[in-house]
Amino acid sequence: MARTATSSQKNAVTDKREAILRAGVKVFAEKGYFNAKVADVARAAGIADGTVYLYFKSKNEILHSIFDQAMERFISEGRRELAKIGSPVDRLKKVAELHLKRLGDDRDLAIVFQVELRGSTKFMEEFSAAGFHEYLEVIRKTIEEGQKEGIFRNDIKPIVCAKVLYGALDEMVTNWILSKRSYPLEPMAREVLMIFLKGVSAE
Amino acid sequence: MARTATSSQKNAVTDKREAILRAGVKVFAEKGYFNAKVADVARAAGIADGTVYLYFKSKNEILHSIFDQAMERFISEGRRELAKIGSPVDRLKKVAELHLKRLGDDRDLAIVFQVELRGSTKFMEEFSAAGFHEYLEVIRKTIEEGQKEGIFRNDIKPIVCAKVLYGALDEMVTNWILSKRSYPLEPMAREVLMIFLKGVSAE
Amino acid sequence: MARTATSSQKNAVTDKREAILRAGVKVFAEKGYFNAKVADVARAAGIADGTVYLYFKSKNEILHSIFDQAMERFISEGRRELAKIGSPVDRLKKVAELHLKRLGDDRDLAIVFQVELRGSTKFMEEFSAAGFHEYLEVIRKTIEEGQKEGIFRNDIKPIVCAKVLYGALDEMVTNWILSKRSYPLEPMAREVLMIFLKGVSAE
Amino acid sequence: MARTATSSQKNAVTDKREAILRAGVKVFAEKGYFNAKVADVARAAGIADGTVYLYFKSKNEILHSIFDQAMERFISEGRRELAKIGSPVDRLKKVAELHLKRLGDDRDLAIVFQVELRGSTKFMEEFSAAGFHEYLEVIRKTIEEGQKEGIFRNDIKPIVCAKVLYGALDEMVTNWILSKRSYPLEPMAREVLMIFLKGVSAE
DNA sequence: AATGAATGAGCATTCATTCAT
DNA sequence: TATGAATGAATGCTCATTCAT
Numbered sequence: 001m002a003r004t005a006t007s008s009q010k011n012a013v014t015d016k017r018e019a020i021l022r023a024g025v026k027v028f029a030e031k032g033y034f035n036a037k038v039a040d041v042a043r044a045a046g047i048a049d050g051t052v053y054l055y056f057k058s059k060n061e062i063l064h065s066i067f068d069q070a071m072e073r074f075i076s077e078g079r080r081e082l083a084k085i086g087s088p089v090d091r092l093k094k095v096a097e098l099h100l101k102r103l104g105d106d107r108d109l110a111i112v113f114q115v116e117l118r119g120s121t122k123f124m125e126e127f128s129a130a131g132f133h134e135y136l137e138v139i140r141k142t143i144e145e146g147q148k149e150g151i152f153r154n155d156i157k158p159i160v161c162a163k164v165l166y167g168a169l170d171e172m173v174t175n176w177i178l179s180k181r182s183y184p185l186e187p188m189a190r191e192v193l194m195i196f197l198k199g200v201s202a203e
Numbered sequence: 204m205a206r207t208a209t210s211s212q213k214n215a216v217t218d219k220r221e222a223i224l225r226a227g228v229k230v231f232a233e234k235g236y237f238n239a240k241v242a243d244v245a246r247a248a249g250i251a252d253g254t255v256y257l258y259f260k261s262k263n264e265i266l267h268s269i270f271d272q273a274m275e276r277f278i279s280e281g282r283r284e285l286a287k288i289g290s291p292v293d294r295l296k297k298v299a300e301l302h303l304k305r306l307g308d309d310r311d312l313a314i315v316f317q318v319e320l321r322g323s324t325k326f327m328e329e330f331s332a333a334g335f336h337e338y339l340e341v342i343r344k345t346i347e348e349g350q351k352e353g354i355f356r357n358d359i360k361p362i363v364c365a366k367v368l369y370g371a372l373d374e375m376v377t378n379w380i381l382s383k384r385s386y387p388l389e390p391m392a393r394e395v396l397m398i399f400l401k402g403v404s405a406e
Numbered sequence: 407m408a409r410t411a412t413s414s415q416k417n418a419v420t421d422k423r424e425a426i427l428r429a430g431v432k433v434f435a436e437k438g439y440f441n442a443k444v445a446d447v448a449r450a451a452g453i454a455d456g457t458v459y460l461y462f463k464s465k466n467e468i469l470h471s472i473f474d475q476a477m478e479r480f481i482s483e484g485r486r487e488l489a490k491i492g493s494p495v496d497r498l499k500k501v502a503e504l505h506l507k508r509l510g511d512d513r514d515l516a517i518v519f520q521v522e523l524r525g526s527t528k529f530m531e532e533f534s535a536a537g538f539h540e541y542l543e544v545i546r547k548t549i550e551e552g553q554k555e556g557i558f559r560n561d562i563k564p565i566v567c568a569k570v571l572y573g574a575l576d577e578m579v580t581n582w583i584l585s586k587r588s589y590p591l592e593p594m595a596r597e598v599l600m601i602f603l604k605g606v607s608a609e
Numbered sequence: 610m611a612r613t614a615t616s617s618q619k620n621a622v623t624d625k626r627e628a629i630l631r632a633g634v635k636v637f638a639e640k641g642y643f644n645a646k647v648a649d650v651a652r653a654a655g656i657a658d659g660t661v662y663l664y665f666k667s668k669n670e671i672l673h674s675i676f677d678q679a680m681e682r683f684i685s686e687g688r689r690e691l692a693k694i695g696s697p698v699d700r701l702k703k704v705a706e707l708h709l710k711r712l713g714d715d716r717d718l719a720i721v722f723q724v725e726l727r728g729s730t731k732f733m734e735e736f737s738a739a740g741f742h743e744y745l746e747v748i749r750k751t752i753e754e755g756q757k758e759g760i761f762r763n764d765i766k767p768i769v770c771a772k773v774l775y776g777a778l779d780e781m782v783t784n785w786i787l788s789k790r791s792y793p794l795e796p797m798a799r800e801v802l803m804i805f806l807k808g809v810s811a812e
Numbered sequence: 813a814a815t816g817a818a819t820g821a822g823c824a825t826t827c828a829t830t831c832a833t
Numbered sequence: 834t835a836t837g838a839a840t841g842a843a844t845g846c847t848c849a850t851t852c853a854t
Contacts, residue, residue, distance in 0.1 A: 038828060047835080049838095050830075050831080050838095052829095058828080155397070156394065160398070163374045167370040168367040191359065191363045192367055194359055195363070195364060195399070197402075198356075199400075199402025251819045252820065252821095253818075253847075254819070443824085455842095456827080456840055457841095459826080465824065524723075524724055562800065562803055569780045570780070573783075574777055575776070576776055577775055577776025578776070597765065598773055601809055605804040606807075607807075646849085647849060647850080658815080658816060659816060659851075662849090667850080668848095
């Protein structure tokens with residue numbers, strides 16, 4: 001008896017929007033953003049072509065929304081998980097694990113993130129300006145904290161450290177996507193951290 | 204008096220091909236591969252639209268050739284430079300410096316490499332299969348060597364190290380491209396190495 | 407009140423398809439298949455360029471469909487008319503009359519048939535393989551019948567007779583199309599038959 | 610010692626013109642006029658693309674010249690052969706034989722005549738206006754003559770007779786071209802004449 | 813005369829988006 | 834809301850023709 005007409009409608013709306021986003025991830029991952037037709041996404045979502053435009057202004061907005069939604073989830077989940085952790089080292093471990101876990105759990109989403117979202121400088125710039133910067137900041141601050149606590153070296157710039165860690169993790173994802181072999185992505189976190197943590201440690 | 208008719212013709216051919224490739228780098232960097240028109244490339248190269256097709260079979264072949272040519276240069280220059288260096292540490296330093304120097308010297312080429320060449324899984328796969336793998340191998344072998352010499356840790360996988368270094372450098376390039384500020388890219392090599400080398404060192 | 411939603415839709419589809427075919431006949435007759443643009447056909451049909459491709463896979467398919475549809479009509483009408491006629495002589499008369507009547511009634515269609523459909527060996531071969539062969543067979547069998555009945559000469563090959571009659575009729579159509587003067591085509595049937603029937607008669 | 614510089618040049622000119630026409634017949638027959646490239650014709654003639662335009666104003670002029678030259682030869686040879694023959698019946702026999710002999714001797718030329726020359730109403734009209742009309746006239750006059758001599762029926766129009774004969778012969782050629790089987794074309798003349806001559810005979 | 817590299821107009825086809833139902 | 838038929842702008846590529854050598 002819980003749902004009112006309004007909330008059920010809202011949920012219907014949300015559901016269809018979700019369906020389109022899911023379909024978008026699948027189709028963009030398979031064919032690439034530029035080669036994917038809006039009609040493909042619509043078919044994959046089980047709706048008519050025109051219906052897509054009741055939920056998104058354009059094909060490009062679907063891509064953006066995929067990114068926005070996933071990033072929002074990543075970050076909010078990240079914040080929640082990190083809130084419990086005090087030690088900078090453990091925080092970095094958690095960041096790396098989450099990064100690889102989330103993308104490792106959804107190969108299509110990973111493909112869209114690693115490949116499609118980089119198909120345009122424009123998008124990269126927005127990407128950079130938006131959630132990505134926030135993400136890097138989380139890492140940077142953790143490094144800074146560690147430096148204050150004396151557990152990380154002081155002769156390196158926190159922002160560089162952050163980029164190094166992000167770049168290393170990103171590369172793991174890209175390699176995993178392109179690999180013909182199938183292997184779990186998350187365990188790579190430990191291997192990256194072995195190198196990175198020693199690299200930044202104060203001894 | 205040096206050039207014969209033949210060699211001068213050959214040079215003319217090469218020159219026009221080169222002009223198209225250069226124009227391609229410029230235009231693809233500015234507008235993105237999919238948004239760039241063949242006519243844009245032709246105009247930038249100072250030739251007629253149809254002339255492009257005397258030198259390249261398709262728009263896509265221009266992109267491929269940009270990659271092939273640049274990769275060939277990177278690798279051959281890299282081999283030449285590395286041949287002189289015995290110490291694994293110094294080799295890694297050289298790799299990082301060259302990586303950032305080459306891309307830092309040609310922002311447009313860097314954009315094409317970082318952004319456009321990743322716009323399609325298909326291209327990424329070929330990319331991965333071709334020169335990129337060779338590039339990773341150079342790093343991996345150097346790490347392995349260092350491990351044998353006892354200067355690098357033995358508890359880490361050489362291939363993971365290679366990816367971590369590559370990923371970190373790659374991230375420096377991507378950030379540099381997207382940055383609104385203008386700064387020299389090459390010096391970032393030193394900063395990355397400070398972290399990486401300590402991370403892999405045997406103490 | 408007759409039409410259901412479904413049948414009215416179906417008719418709409420059929421109508422637009424028909425409109426394109428009619429426009430195709432008109433435009434191809436005027437400018438020739440190779441010189442006609444798909445946009446010309448679309449404009450003549452009163453629709454947008456892209457709409458053509460909702461009904462036909464390609465420009466070439468329009469030409470094929472024109473032929474297929476017309477041939478189907480010719481043959482089915484022919485069979486119906488000929489079914490009533492027993493005498494071989496009367497059957498040949500009817501064939502000739504129908505041939506010239508149908509094409510004489512639609513000059514544009516006649517032009518497409520006489521001129522455009524012959525613009526490619528490929529099409530001619532398919533043409534030959536398909537309905538045309540069937541058409542010749544109708545004539546041939548009638549001749550054969552007449553020979554058995556003793557009213558046609560036995561010293562001539564039925565298939566040659568068929569080709570002679572067809573060729574003569576075809577020539578009448580071609581001349582009529584190209585003639586600057588305007589005259590009715592159908593009456594030519596009688597004149598051709600006067601010669602042909604005496605030519606094949608057993609006396 | 611016969612040739613002067615001028616005449617030898619003229620012959621060189623003629624030779625290359627001839628080569629292009631021959632190449633044109635071959636290439637147009639193989640690929641069709643619209644699908645054949647000027648470059649194909651040039652290659653087949655063993656010359657450079659641009660050279661074609663020293664001898665012909667356009668691609669279309671090559672097609673026209675093929676027709677003009679062949680028609681001129683047909684007619685002049687026809688006149689020569691027919692000059693010796695008095696009997697209308699024998700003249701018609703000769704016409705039919707020559708028609709099928711000439712085209713039967715050069716399948717490529719036959720294809721161009723039967724198929725390619727009909728690919729445009731425009732060409733057909735000029736065709737009709739030019740040599741073709743002359744050709745029909747030769748037949749028509751012969752029929753008329755035969756009528757005056759009392760050997761051909763008077764109740765039929767000579768021009769219709771001419772078209773019937775031409776159409777029948779034309780159909781033989783078209784069938785021969787399209788046939789998968791290979792057979793000599795010339796003998797068909799006799800078979801056509803058996804029907805036609807009886808058809809027009811005064812008894 | 814001969815070459816063949818260069819030109820650039822021309823066009824079939826695709827597909828994101830709209831809108832009447 | 835949902836549909837999917839209709840739209841029409843957009844573009845890679847071809848090839849007849851030109852022209853500098």
